[in-house]
Amino acid sequence: MNLEIVTIGDELLLGFTIDTNAAHLAREFAALGVRIVRRTTCGDDADAIRDAVQQALDRTGAVITTGGLGPTADDQTKPAIASIFGRGMVMDETILANLEARWLKRFGHALPDSNRQQALVPEGCTILENRHGSAPGIWLEDARGRWVAMLPGVPREMRGMVADTMLPRLRDRLPQHGPVVRARTLRTANIAESALADRLGELARGVDGLSLAYLPGNDGVDLRLTSYNKPAMDTERALRAAADKVREKVGRFVYGEGDDDLAALMLADAGARGDTMAVAESCTGGLLGMRLTAVPGSSRVFLGGTIAYANEVKTRELGVDAAVIESQGAVSEAVARAMATGARLRFGSTIGMGITGIAGPDGGSAEKPVGTVWVAVDLRGEVRAVRAILPGDRSEIRWRASQLALDRLRKLYARDEDATGWTARGN
Amino acid sequence: MNLEIVTIGDELLLGFTIDTNAAHLAREFAALGVRIVRRTTCGDDADAIRDAVQQALDRTGAVITTGGLGPTADDQTKPAIASIFGRGMVMDETILANLEARWLKRFGHALPDSNRQQALVPEGCTILENRHGSAPGIWLEDARGRWVAMLPGVPREMRGMVADTMLPRLRDRLPQHGPVVRARTLRTANIAESALADRLGELARGVDGLSLAYLPGNDGVDLRLTSYNKPAMDTERALRAAADKVREKVGRFVYGEGDDDLAALMLADAGARGDTMAVAESCTGGLLGMRLTAVPGSSRVFLGGTIAYANEVKTRELGVDAAVIESQGAVSEAVARAMATGARLRFGSTIGMGITGIAGPDGGSAEKPVGTVWVAVDLRGEVRAVRAILPGDRSEIRWRASQLALDRLRKLYARDEDATGWTARGN
Numbered sequence: 064m065n066l067e068i069v070t071i072g073d074e075l076l077l078g079f080t081i082d083t084n085a086a087h088l089a090r091e092f093a094a095l096g097v098r099i100v101r102r103t104t105c106g107d108d109a110d111a112i113r114d115a116v117q118q119a120l121d122r123t124g125a126v127i128t129t130g131g132l133g134p135t136a137d138d139q140t141k142p143a144i145a146s147i148f149g150r151g152m153v154m155d156e157t158i159l160a161n162l163e164a165r166w167l168k169r170f171g172h173a174l175p176d177s178n179r180q181q182a183l184v185p186e187g188c189t190i191l192e193n194r195h196g197s198a199p200g201i202w203l204e205d206a207r208g209r210w211v212a213m214l215p216g217v218p219r220e221m222r223g224m225v226a227d228t229m230l231p232r233l234r235d236r237l238p239q240h241g242p243v244v245r246a247r248t249l250r251t252a253n254i255a256e257s258a259l260a261d262r263l264g265e266l267a268r269g270v271d272g273l274s275l276a277y278l279p280g281n282d283g284v285d286l287r288l289t290s291y292n293k294p295a296m297d298t299e300r301a302l303r304a305a306a307d308k309v310r311e312k313v314g315r316f317v318y319g320e321g322d323d324d325l326a327a328l329m330l331a332d333a334g335a336r337g338d339t340m341a342v343a344e345s346c347t348g349g350l351l352g353m354r355l356t357a358v359p360g361s362s363r364v365f366l367g368g369t370i371a372y373a374n375e376v377k378t379r380e381l382g383v384d385a386a387v388i389e390s391q392g393a394v395s396e397a398v399a400r401a402m403a404t405g406a407r408l409r410f411g412s413t414i415g416m417g418i419t420g421i422a423g424p425d426g427g428s429a430e431k432p433v434g435t436v437w438v439a440v441d442l443r444g445e446v447r448a449v450r451a452i453l454p455g456d457r458s459e460i461r462w463r464a465s466q467l468a469l470d471r472l473r474k475l476y477a478r479d480e481d482a483t484g485w486t487a488r489g490n
Numbered sequence: 491m492n493l494e495i496v497t498i499g500d501e502l503l504l505g506f507t508i509d510t511n512a513a514h515l516a517r518e519f520a521a522l523g524v525r526i527v528r529r530t531t532c533g534d535d536a537d538a539i540r541d542a543v544q545q546a547l548d549r550t551g552a553v554i555t556t557g558g559l560g561p562t563a564d565d566q567t568k569p570a571i572a573s574i575f576g577r578g579m580v581m582d583e584t585i586l587a588n589l590e591a592r593w594l595k596r597f598g599h600a601l602p603d604s605n606r607q608q609a610l611v612p613e614g615c616t617i618l619e620n621r622h623g624s625a626p627g628i629w630l631e632d633a634r635g636r637w638v639a640m641l642p643g644v645p646r647e648m649r650g651m652v653a654d655t656m657l658p659r660l661r662d663r664l665p666q667h668g669p670v671v672r673a674r675t676l677r678t679a680n681i682a683e684s685a686l687a688d689r690l691g692e693l694a695r696g697v698d699g700l701s702l703a704y705l706p707g708n709d710g711v712d713l714r715l716t717s718y719n720k721p722a723m724d725t726e727r728a729l730r731a732a733a734d735k736v737r738e739k740v741g742r743f744v745y746g747e748g749d750d751d752l753a754a755l756m757l758a759d760a761g762a763r764g765d766t767m768a769v770a771e772s773c774t775g776g777l778l779g780m781r782l783t784a785v786p787g788s789s790r791v792f793l794g795g796t797i798a799y800a801n802e803v804k805t806r807e808l809g810v811d812a813a814v815i816e817s818q819g820a821v822s823e824a825v826a827r828a829m830a831t832g833a834r835l836r837f838g839s840t841i842g843m844g845i846t847g848i849a850g851p852d853g854g855s856a857e858k859p860v861g862t863v864w865v866a867v868d869l870r871g872e873v874r875a876v877r878a879i880l881p882g883d884r885s886e887i888r889w890r891a892s893q894l895a896l897d898r899l900r901k902l903y904a905r906d907e908d909a910t911g912w913t914a915r916g917n
Contacts, residue, residue: 356775
C-alpha cells in the first residue's frame with residue numbers, strides 16, 4: 064500500500080513550527096508495511112489544500128492529512144477536502160453536543176454561534192474518535208475505495224489517534240504477508256564510527272541483506288539495522304539474527320537498544336547490586352545529576368552530589384588536595400579520582416563519579432585542548448579513571464562527558480578494563 | 491516572489507530523520523519577503539524527484555531542493571533535475587580537482603573511479619560554493635528565468651549556503667519595497683496564557699494590525715508579534731512600536747526577547763552587580779546548575795552547588811533542620827528557604843537558590859500534588875520564596891522549576907514583590 068501525507072498549516076510554511084508529525088507517521092506506517100511515497104505541506108488556504116490533497120489522492124488513492132481541524136476561523140480543511148469528494152457539509156449532532164458540554168464546563172456559558180461550525184463534517188464521513196483532544200478526526204472514502212483521513216495537528220493528539228484508530232484500520236486493509244520496513248538499533252558509547260566499522264569487518268556495510276547505518280550522536284554511535292522487504296515475521300527473525308552477529312563483533316561497546324538511556328540503565332544495574340550513587344561535577348555543572356534524577360524512582364539509588372565548579376569548592380567540599388590541583392591542573396587524572404572518592408565518602412554512597420574537563424569555547428591549551436575530559440568512578444574504593452578528548456561544542460562535550468562517566472561505570476561492572484574513551488578530536 | 495521547497499531523501503520519508511531544514515529555510519525567506527507556498531518531500535528516486543520538482547517549477551518558477559547531493563551511489567538528484575531543463579551532465583574540472591585533493595589528503599590514495607561522478611554537474615549550471623562541506627550546490631536556470639537551486643541536506647552545510655549564497659542572490663531579484671514577513675518575540679515566565687490575555691485587554695488579539703500569538707513552552711509563554719504585509723523598513727518600526735505597547739501592559743513578566751535564555755541573563759545581571767551564585771537542588775537534581783554552567787564564562791559568577799536529593803543530604807550538607815523536614819515535609823517553604831541560605835553560606839556566594847518539589851510521576855498527595863514546587867532565593871541574607879503547582883510531566887516540571895527560581899531572582903533584583911508563580915495545574 065502506498066500512501067501520501069499532507070500536512071496543513073501556515074505555521075509550518077512560515078517555519079515557526081518544525082514538523083515532527085510527518086516523521087512519526089512515517090515510522091509507524093513503514094513498520095506496518097505502508098510506504099509513504101510523498102509528503103506535501105501547504106498553508107491554511109482552501110485552494111491550496113484542495114489542490115495538494117487532490118493530487119496526492121490521484122497518485123495513491125490513500126492520503127492522511129494533519130492539521131487544520133482546530134477551532135480557529137481559518138479552518139478550511141474539512142470543506143476543502145469534502146469538495147474533492149463532491150460532498151457538502153452537515154452538522155454532526157454528537158460532536159455538537161460534546162462541544163456544548165465542553166464550553167459549559169470550561170467557560171460557564173453556552174457555545175457561541177461562531178463556534179458551531181466546528182461540528183460541521185463532510186456528508187457520509189466516518190468520525191474518528193479523539194480521546195486526546197477536542198477535535199475529532201474525519202475519514203472520507205469514495206465508492207472506489209479511495210480515502211482521506213484528516214487528523215489533528217497537535218502532536219500528542221495526532222499520535223494518540225494514529226495508535227487508536229489509524230493503525231488498526233490500515234492493518235485490516237493490508238495483505239497478510241506483505242513486506243514491511245522495520246529497524247533495530249544497537250546503541251554504542253565511546254567508540255568512533257570508523258573503529259566500529261573496523262571491528263565489524265565484513266559486516267560493516269550490512270548483515271545478511273539488512274542495511275547497517277552508523278548514526279553518531281551525543282550518546283555515542285547508534286547502529287541501525289533496517290529490513291526493507293521481508294514479511295513481518297521474517298523481519299523480526301532477520302533483525303534478531305543480524306543484531307546477534309553485530310553484538311558478537313562489537314557487543315562490549317553496546318550499552319542498550321532502541322531508546323535506552325545509559326543513565327537509566329546504570330541506575331537499574333546499581334540498584335540491582337545494592338549500590339548507591341553520588342556525583343562530583345566540574346565542567347558538567349550538574350548535568351550528570353540531572354540525567355540520573357530525570358529517571359523516575361532514581362531516589363532509591365542516587366543520593367546527591369556536589370557541583371564543584373570553582374577549584375576552592377573541589378578542595379573544601381570534596382577534599383581534593385589544592386597542591387595537586389596546582390601541580391597537575393584541575394583537569395587531571397588525580398583530580399578526577401579525588402573527586403570521585405570525595406563524592407562517595409561525603410554522601411556515604413557505594414559509588415562516586417567525578418568529572419572534570421574543559422568544555423570550551425575558552426580555556427583550552429596545546430597540551431589540554433578544549434574537549435579534554437577526565438572522568439573517574441569509585442566503586443566501593445576501587446577507582447578507575449579515563450581520559451578523552453571529546454568532539455563538539457560546549458553542550459556536546461558536556462553531554463558526552465556525562466556519557467563517558469556512565470559508560471565507565473558500565474565497564475567497571477562488566478570487568479571490561481579496556482576503557483579507551485575518545486582519544487582524538489572528531490574520532 | 492513565490493517559492494517551493496522540495497526536500498529529498500528516503501530517510502525523511504521513512505521517518506528516520508526529522509526535517510529541520512524546511513523550517514529554517516522558511517523563516518529565512520519569509521523574513522526577506524519570499525513566500526514559500528508549498529513544500530514537498532520525496533525519496534531518492536529519479537522519477538519521484540523529477541516529478542516533484544517539475545510540478546513545483548510549473549507552479550512557481552522558483553524551487554529550492556535540499557538533499558540528494560551526497561557521495562553515495564543512490565545520488566539521483568542532479569541528473570533528474572538536469573533532465574527537466576533538457577540538460578545533460580558534464581564533468582566539472584574544478585570540483586574534480588577539489589575532490590582528488592581531498593581524497594589524497596584524507597585517505598592517502600587517489601579518487602576511486604566510482605566517486606568521480608560527484609564532479610558531474612548539469613550543463614550550463616552555476617556552481618554554488620559550499621564552504622561548510624564537500625558537495626557544492628547547483629543553480630540551474632532557463633531562458634525564461636525559472637530556476638532550481640540544489641543545496642546539500644546536511645543542516646549545517648545547508649544553513650551556511652543559504653546565508654552565503656542564496657539570500658544575496660534572492661535579494662537581488664526582489665523588488666526594493668515588497669512586503670516581508672517578520673516576527674518579534676517577547677519571552678514571559680511564570681504567568682499563564684489566560685492571565686497575559688486578561689492583562690493585555692484590547693491588545694490580546696493583535697497590536698496595530700500585527701498578529702499576536704501565544705506560544706506556551708517550558709520557559710514560559712512567548713508572545714510573538716508578526717508582521718505579514720509591510721515593506722522591510724516599516725516592518726521593523728511597526729514591530730518595535732507594538733513590542734513597546736505589549737511591554738507597557740505585561741512588561742514585568744517579560745524577561746527577554748527572541749532566543750534569550752533566563753539563566754544567561756541572570757548570570758549577566760549577577761555579574762554586573764558583583765554577585766556570585768550557588769545552588770541547592772532537590773527535585774531538579776542538578777538541572778539548574780547545568781543550565782547556569784551551560785553558559786560560557788559562567789565560572790566568573792557561579793561557584794557550585796549541592797544536589798540534595800536525599801533528605802539526610804539536605805540536613806547534613808545544607809543545614810536544613812531535620813525536625814522541620816519531619817514536621818513540614820521536604821517540599822515546604824521552610825525547607826526551600828533553608829536550602830537557599832545553606833547553599834549561600836556553604837559556597838560563600840552572595841546568592842543562594844534552593845529548589846524542592848514533587849516532579850512525579852509518583853510522590854504526590856491531595857495536599858501536595860505532583861508539580862508542587864517551592865523555590866527560594868537568598869540574596870545577601872534577604873530571602874524570598876515562592877510556591878507553584880507546575881503543569882506537565884516530570885521533565886517539564888523540573889525545567890519549569892529551574893525557570894521559577896531564576897525568575898524569582900529576576901524579580902528580587904527588580905524589586906517586584908508580586909511573585910505569584912503558577913498556582914493551579916494547567917494554568
